[in-house]
Amino acid sequence: MENPVIVSLQDIVVDFDGEPILTGLSLDIHDKEFVTLLGPSGCGKTTTLRVIGGFVEPKSGKVLFNGKDIKSLPPYKRPVNTVFQKYALFPHLNVYENVAFGLRLKKMDEKEIHSRVMEMLETVGLKGFERRSIAKLSGGQQQRVAIARGLANHPKILLLDEPLGALDLKLRKEMQIELKRLQQAMDITFIYVTHDQEEALTMSDTVVVMNKGHIQQIGTPEDIYNEPKNAFVAEFIGESNIVDGVMRRDFMVEFAGASFSCVDKGFAVNEIVQVVVRPEDIQVVPAIQGTLTGVVKDVIFKGVHFEMRVEQAGYEWIIHSTQASQPGELIGMNIGPEEIHIMRRMEE
Amino acid sequence: MLKNKSLAYPYLVWMAIFIAAPLLIVVYFAFTTAEGKFTLNNLTGIAPYTAVFARSLLLAGAATIICLVMAYPVSYFLSRMRANKQHIMLMLVMLPMWMNFLLRTYAWMTLLEKNGIINKILGFFGIGPLQMINTAGAVILGMVYNYLPYMILPLYTAMVKIDDSLIEAAQDLGAGTWRTLTRVLIPMSAPGIATGITMVFVPSVSTFIISRMLGGGGNMLIGDLIELQFLGNSLNYNVGSAMSLLLMVVVLLCMSLTNTMGDEDVEGVI
Numbered sequence A: 001m002e003n004p005v006i007v008s009l010q011d012i013v014v015d016f017d018g019e020p021i022l023t024g025l026s027l028d029i030h031d032k033e034f035v036t037l038l039g040p041s042g043c044g045k046t047t048t049l050r051v052i053g054g055f056v057e058p059k060s061g062k063v064l065f066n067g068k069d070i071k072s073l074p075p076y077k078r079p080v081n082t083v084f085q086k087y088a089l090f091p092h093l094n095v096y097e098n099v100a101f102g103l104r105l106k107k108m109d110e111k112e113i114h115s116r117v118m119e120m121l122e123t124v125g126l127k128g129f130e131r132r133s134i135a136k137l138s139g140g141q142q143q144r145v146a147i148a149r150g151l152a153n154h155p156k157i158l159l160l161d162e163p164l165g166a167l168d169l170k171l172r173k174e175m176q177i178e179l180k181r182l183q184q185a186m187d188i189t190f191i192y193v194t195h196d197q198e199e200a201l202t203m204s205d206t207v208v209v210m211n212k213g214h215i216q217q218i219g220t221p222e223d224i225y226n227e228p229k230n231a232f233v234a235e236f237i238g239e240s241n242i243v244d245g246v247m248r249r250d251f252m253v254e255f256a257g258a259s260f261s262c263v264d265k266g267f268a269v270n271e272i273v274q275v276v277v278r279p280e281d282i283q284v285v286p287a288i289q290g291t292l293t294g295v296v297k298d299v300i301f302k303g304v305h306f307e308m309r310v311e312q313a314g315y316e317w318i319i320h321s322t323q324a325s326q327p328g329e330l331i332g333m334n335i336g337p338e339e340i341h342i343m344r345r346m347e348e
Numbered sequence B: 001m002l003k004n005k006s007l008a009y010p011y012l013v014w015m016a017i018f019i020a021a022p023l024l025i026v027v028y029f030a031f032t033t034a035e036g037k038f039t040l041n042n043l044t045g046i047a048p049y050t051a052v053f054a055r056s057l058l059l060a061g062a063a064t065i066i067c068l069v070m071a072y073p074v075s076y077f078l079s080r081m082r083a084n085k086q087h088i089m090l091m092l093v094m095l096p097m098w099m100n101f102l103l104r105t106y107a108w109m110t111l112l113e114k115n116g117i118i119n120k121i122l123g124f125f126g127i128g129p130l131q132m133i134n135t136a137g138a139v140i141l142g143m144v145y146n147y148l149p150y151m152i153l154p155l156y157t158a159m160v161k162i163d164d165s166l167i168e169a170a171q172d173l174g175a176g177t178w179r180t181l182t183r184v185l186i187p188m189s190a191p192g193i194a195t196g197i198t199m200v201f202v203p204s205v206s207t208f209i210i211s212r213m214l215g216g217g218g219n220m221l222i223g224d225l226i227e228l229q230f231l232g233n234s235l236n237y238n239v240g241s242a243m244s245l246l247l248m249v250v251v252l253l254c255m256s257l258t259n260t261m262g263d264e265d266v267e268g269v270i
Helices: A045-053 A095-105 A110-123 A139-152 A169-186 A197-203 A221-226 A231-236 B005-030 B047-080 B083-098 B101-112 B117-124 B136-160 B164-172 B177-206 B209-215 B222-231 B237-267
Strands: A005-016 A019-030 A034-038 A060-065 A080-083 A157-161 A189-194 A206-211 A214-219 A241-249 A252-255 A258-261 A271-277 A282-286 A292-301 A306-312 A315-321 A330-335 A341-344
Touching (some): A005 A189, A019 A206, A034 A045, A034 A197, A045 A080, A045 A157, A080 A139, A080 B164, A095 A139, A110 A139, A139 A157, A157 A169, A169 A197, A189 A197, A206 A221, A214 A231, A231 A271, A231 A341, A282 A315, A306 A330, B047 B237, B101 B117, B136 B177, B136 B209, B164 B177, B177 B222, B222 B237
Parallel strands (some): A034 A189, A080 A157, A157 A189
Antiparallel strands (some): A005 A019, A241 A271, A252 A258, A271 A341, A282 A330
């Protein structure tokens, strides 16, 4: 049930002052999806967004919109709108006029503008704020105006550049749900840029993990979290234990001095691999029953769970468990076959 | 920080002696005869010089518009440059201001003269010699040349505060270059425009050196007229004061006009 591709980036090359930012990036974005570009700062995610918005013209490559190349189309002719990182609201206009800005440029008639603006302000929960000056709004309210302004033009795609970065945690959580709701209500494509993995997992239909100008993995949040393709993705998305191991044969891997059955196959015999185990996937058992045994170094209370660091034969494991062990205690650790993720070693 | 208001007293004293008192003296002279009796004759006596007032306003207005048109794009590109380049360019803009005002204007005299450098160069191409010195155009040129930095600086100051993302937002919402300019850049830089206009128009309208050196006898401005009343042949403090007073009123009117323009644009059209 995959939707048709609405934007296709093909072999995009961008560099700033000779410094390469994107080196041949290709990416298909499907219609009506909530797509998140996720990665650390400097990974090229914002540049990718700006290529789609028309603010950065790639040195080479194609930007296809519904199959048509829009690479040299200026931003004001593109059927996309942007919510900027610092909101970029016009301080000389009030809330109403900010939202109406794009509509006035289209020379719509005043009645239609009015109904569209009011509808948008209602959608983002800012009814009654029309005459308010931008300077008198809180960060969260400014954010909502910026979103309403972007959506008022009825774009095919809304681009969002780390729009929640400046908000506090509680507001950010609220806005995440709000944005997801908006995307579904408007039934358009959202392309969202963030460095916050939790945000990406919460809202997205598809997550694109980027690093150093390259796409590391594309997939659903579940895929990305449960089946990271490489150590970078595994480390970037949530906490992980990553250790070197050897694939003895199909469905059998050896690491940390013990053999484990797993669900992976297709590796060469005795191929050296990397093994990812999520902290919450390690079961704590009495020492005598554990495949691995280790000594608890410290325990930190994290709210829902305890985070423990366990020393085992030179390895350090991070475990999330609802039951706390005592520091210094000898414990056993078991890992189920389903919880072991095998990755080919990353070439650095 | 500073809580002690008495620190401002020295300036208050200064203001009283050198600003308020002279102003009162000017008002006194403007409304009295040489014998010290109240009269309105000084003000009505200005009537024959209406043409000079009109010329002053016209030339200063033209110079201000030229400065604005020239300075606006320069200030914009200046404000978009990298910080270190901005500083160098600003230095270059201000460089002429560090040279003596008279010297700069004399330089233009030698350039514009009948046998001046420009006419000589034009002569090589078989053009001219053109009458450039002692024209209204030369006076405007002198005003533009001398006061252009005063237009660039406030415009630049207003424009560096406009974040790039606002310009991008305008384009993103469908505004091309022209509408980005008229709907975002100009309204947002309106305070700078108002300041720039004031800072160029006020000295231009009251100048007397530029018009005398570059305008010859035929382009007398209010400044020259006033000077004549105090130092020249006509020597009449009372009429001179009346003229000064009228000039102040004209300038105040112009300033309040530009200021309200700036305010309205800033507050928004609604």
